[in-house]
Amino acid sequence: MTKYIYCGFYQKTYPFDAIMEGIFAFSTKTPEELLYNKGxxxxxxxNWEAKISTNTQADYLHQ
Known part of the structure; x- marks a missing residue:
């Protein structure tokens, strides 16, 4: 999860059910913790649905 998804292009191309992450810094103790499965x-x-929705609406108003 350290590459590719954070650019926001998915959100513009696929606005519904896009893979998005919040804007944050993170660290892990092992590289395996960076691997995400479907669950x-x-x-x-x-966990992020409400915040992403708010950010999407705010971005939409400025486009």
Whole structure:
């Protein structure tokens, strides 16, 4: 999860159900912690859904 998804292009191309992450810095103790499976992606999406929706609306108003 350290490459490719953070650019936001997915959100513009596929605005619904896009793989998105919040804007944050992170560190892990092992490289394996950076690997995401489907369940981890779904949980992450559930945790960030409201914040991403708010950010999307704010970005839309400025486009």
């Amino acid at each position: 981890k992606l779904f949980n992450n999406g559930d």
